[in-house]
Amino acid sequence: MALRSQQPVAQRAAGLMPSRAISHKQVKVRQRRGHIWAVIFQLALFSGIIALGALLYNIVNQSFGYVAIINEIDPAELAVDGVPLNELPKDTLTRILETNISKGLMRRYENDMPFTERSRENVHELILERVVEPQVAATWSLADSIFARTRVFEEAKEKYPDSHVYFRSWLTTNFVSKAQSSEPLRAGVRTAIFGSLWVVAITILFSFPIGVGAAIYLEEYAHKERFLNRLIQTNINNLAGVPSIIYGMLGLAIFVRMLEVFTSGSFLDGGGDTTANGRTIISAGLTLGLLILPLIIINGQEAIRAVPHSLRQAGFGLGATHWQVIWHHVLPGAMPGVLTGTILAVSRAIGETAPLIVVGASTFIAVDPNGPFSKFTVLPIQIYQWTSRPQDEFRNLAAAAILVLLILLLSLNASAVLLRNRFNRNQANA
Amino acid sequence: MSIAIERPLRTEEGPNAASQNGMNRYAIEVGAMNVFYGDFCAVRDVSMQAPTNKITAIIGPSGCGKSTVLRCFNRMNDLISSVRIEGKVLFQGQNIYDVSVDPVEVRRRIGMVFQKPNPFPKTIYENVAWGTRINGFKGDMDELVERALRAAALWDEVKDKLQQSALGLSGGQQQRLCIARAIAVEPEIILMDEPASALDPIATLRIEDLMKELSEQYTIIVVTHNMQQAARVSDYTAFFNVDDNRTGYLIEFDDTEKIFTNPSQKSTEDYITGRFG
Numbered sequence: 001m002a003l004r005s006q007q008p009v010a011q012r013a014a015g016l017m018p019s020r021a022i023s024h025k026q027v028k029v030r031q032r033r034g035h036i037w038a039v040i041f042q043l044a045l046f047s048g049i050i051a052l053g054a055l056l057y058n059i060v061n062q063s064f065g066y067v068a069i070i071n072e073i074d075p076a077e078l079a080v081d082g083v084p085l086n087e088l089p090k091d092t093l094t095r096i097l098e099t100n101i102s103k104g105l106m107r108r109y110e111n112d113m114p115f116t117e118r119s120r121e122n123v124h125e126l127i128l129e130r131v132v133e134p135q136v137a138a139t140w141s142l143a144d145s146i147f148a149r150t151r152v153f154e155e156a157k158e159k160y161p162d163s164h165v166y167f168r169s170w171l172t173t174n175f176v177s178k179a180q181s182s183e184p185l186r187a188g189v190r191t192a193i194f195g196s197l198w199v200v201a202i203t204i205l206f207s208f209p210i211g212v213g214a215a216i217y218l219e220e221y222a223h224k225e226r227f228l229n230r231l232i233q234t235n236i237n238n239l240a241g242v243p244s245i246i247y248g249m250l251g252l253a254i255f256v257r258m259l260e261v262f263t264s265g266s267f268l269d270g271g272g273d274t275t276a277n278g279r280t281i282i283s284a285g286l287t288l289g290l291l292i293l294p295l296i297i298i299n300g301q302e303a304i305r306a307v308p309h310s311l312r313q314a315g316f317g318l319g320a321t322h323w324q325v326i327w328h329h330v331l332p333g334a335m336p337g338v339l340t341g342t343i344l345a346v347s348r349a350i351g352e353t354a355p356l357i358v359v360g361a362s363t364f365i366a367v368d369p370n371g372p373f374s375k376f377t378v379l380p381i382q383i384y385q386w387t388s389r390p391q392d393e394f395r396n397l398a399a400a401a402i403l404v405l406l407i408l409l410l411s412l413n414a415s416a417v418l419l420r421n422r423f424n425r426n427q428a429n430a
Numbered sequence: 431m432s433i434a435i436e437r438p439l440r441t442e443e444g445p446n447a448a449s450q451n452g453m454n455r456y457a458i459e460v461g462a463m464n465v466f467y468g469d470f471c472a473v474r475d476v477s478m479q480a481p482t483n484k485i486t487a488i489i490g491p492s493g494c495g496k497s498t499v500l501r502c503f504n505r506m507n508d509l510i511s512s513v514r515i516e517g518k519v520l521f522q523g524q525n526i527y528d529v530s531v532d533p534v535e536v537r538r539r540i541g542m543v544f545q546k547p548n549p550f551p552k553t554i555y556e557n558v559a560w561g562t563r564i565n566g567f568k569g570d571m572d573e574l575v576e577r578a579l580r581a582a583a584l585w586d587e588v589k590d591k592l593q594q595s596a597l598g599l600s601g602g603q604q605q606r607l608c609i610a611r612a613i614a615v616e617p618e619i620i621l622m623d624e625p626a627s628a629l630d631p632i633a634t635l636r637i638e639d640l641m642k643e644l645s646e647q648y649t650i651i652v653v654t655h656n657m658q659q660a661a662r663v664s665d666y667t668a669f670f671n672v673d674d675n676r677t678g679y680l681i682e683f684d685d686t687e688k689i690f691t692n693p694s695q696k697s698t699e700d701y702i703t704g705r706f707g
Contacts, residue, residue, distance in 0.1 A: 311551075316506065319565055
């Protein structure tokens with residue numbers, strides 16, 4: 001083949017194409033150039049991976065590690081007849097509590113729930129909380145705890161002679177299930193998790209139908225050449241790049257102030273938390289909904305545009321109406337793409353802090369949200385608040401809360417991906 | 431193959447309808463039709479008549495507007511917003527471009543098969559059933575699907591995998607599925623836009639045989655690049671050419687035999703003998 005083509009080609013292209021030897025060299029050079037680019041791209045990927053690794057390391061490093069605890073009263077002193085505190089029966093525990101705290105506090109506990117109805121674990125917890133009163137004296141990072149263990153113990157012995165040091169995971173089941181508290185050892189993120197879930201649910205309910213609807217209209221019905229439609233399209237693209245805090249201002253002006261009657265729930269005849277003044281979950285959800293609406297619309301349009309034109313024609317050719325083509329062919333074909341866009345947008349919404357600060361998320365709230373009209377906090381706000389505290393141990397709490405946020409985010413994404421894959425499979429099989 | 435179709439004729443037949451004993455001699459009559467894309471005239475002054483239950487082929491060089499003309503016959507060009515059509519296209523005496531005519535009904539009665547096989551990403555069964563279902567079919571769907579697939583000479587190949595995805599079929603099978611899908615809604619005319627150009631010679635022959643069979647029941651208008659194909663299958667042939675302004679126009683329309691053996695125009699002869707351009 002090569003021999004056969006060599007002669008005539010050489011004659012025809014004489015003076016234009018390089019000779020074989022030069023051509024061979026040039027191919028080498030061209031290949032090398034391509035190889036250099038491949039290496040550059042690989043380096044780009046590696047730096048991304050390194051950045052991500054550093055981030056994860058930083059978070060995990062702070063979430064676990066040794067802590068030095070100083071107890072007001074050593075639990076060993078509370079042991080009765082040599083039986084340690086955590087093995088005592090409930091009656092003895094109640095008596096210990098009674099002798100160690102004030103009468104007023106005891107009465108308050110009795111009023112909250114009579115001691116006869118409280119469980120042994122509950123009383124035990126109260127003793128730890130009010131009698132033992134552990135305080136964090138110092139914390140160490142995970143890296144220090146593993147690689148400089150002896151130094152940690154020496155330091156603790158030197159600076160905090162009364163303390164005892166143990167390895168603590170700041171991310172515990174208690175951390176997830178407990179409400180916010182000013183005591184770092186007892187603080188939890190349950191309120192923030194519920195707040196985040198409520199807000200995201202409202203965000204999705206608001207922005208998904210409206211976003212997909214707008215995308216369908218813009219792609220399928222709107223006359224693309226018309227000036228008004230071009231204007232709208234350009235502005236949607238611009239809106240996607242507007243800083244999120246500006247959406248916060250918008251939410252504050254519209255949802256919190258103007259629509260206070262609705263967002264505070266007072267139109268429901270005292271159905272809501274009247275002290276919230278519109279700074280409620282629904283205001284936050286709608287604000288974040290506005291924030292991600294342009295993203296959902298743009299992604300939806302791309303997905304709809306990606307449905308092959310031949311499918312639409314096939315539908316029309318059978319005498320289907322425009323709506324039948326959209327409903328039976330365009331939407332099922334576009335759904336995986338629409339869902340991917342929504343996943344990305346919701347991931348952004350769940351991590352947003354700035355607009356929620358403006359809209360008025362509570363920074364300290366120990367009561368679970370009970371509906372769209374209650375006050376709320378969300379995980380990013382909680383993290384932000386903890387990182388701005390002066391005490392070190394709140395930084396550990398923030399790191400643990402970041403882990404919770406990441407897990408929440410990943411599980412939301414995973415469920416959306418599963419949903420999308422099911423769509424894909426249905427498309428292929430049925 | 432026995433497809434008994436009751437075809438209710440339109441009641442509002444125009445005075446120009448060339449009806450003989452209730453049956454139109456021509457399925458489509460085109461009179462002085464011009465097609466514009468924006469300001470650009472794509473096809474000018476087309477007048478032709480496609481006889482009922484015959485195969486009419488449209489041939490011509492690339493860019494002469496064959497497909498554009500074909501798509502005018504069932505208002506497929508409506509989907510492109512810049513297209514404007516002048517003149518008249520009579521279907522059973524009714525101008526399908528009248529304001530009172532709904533393009534959805536036109537497309538339901540004048541089916542179309544496209545150049546590239548485009549089955550829906552659904553099951554084979556659903557591909558055939560969908561068109562009839564959205565048109566309000568209430569009868570025995572299984573029977574209808576079988577009938578349509580048999581008519582498209584595909585039944586024996588797919589009867590055991592009706593519930594599998596249509597995308598698993600070969601290109602030729604997919605195209606026959608598209609034909610089955612088109613005839614399932616029982617149209618009166620089937621338009622075919624280069625139906626075999628994406629297929630190998632064997633699959634092409636099968637499609638051609640199928641077209642001949644279907645022409646007993648349906649009027650077929652087929653656009654093709656392949657002159658042998660036009661000569662093999664069609665009863666009538668329209669030859670289009672393109673002028674210096676890139677505007678297509680009809681050179682001549684006649685019996686296929688006459689076009690291929692004794693064309694009245696020089697350019698037709700040049701084209702079919704390969705001396706063109």
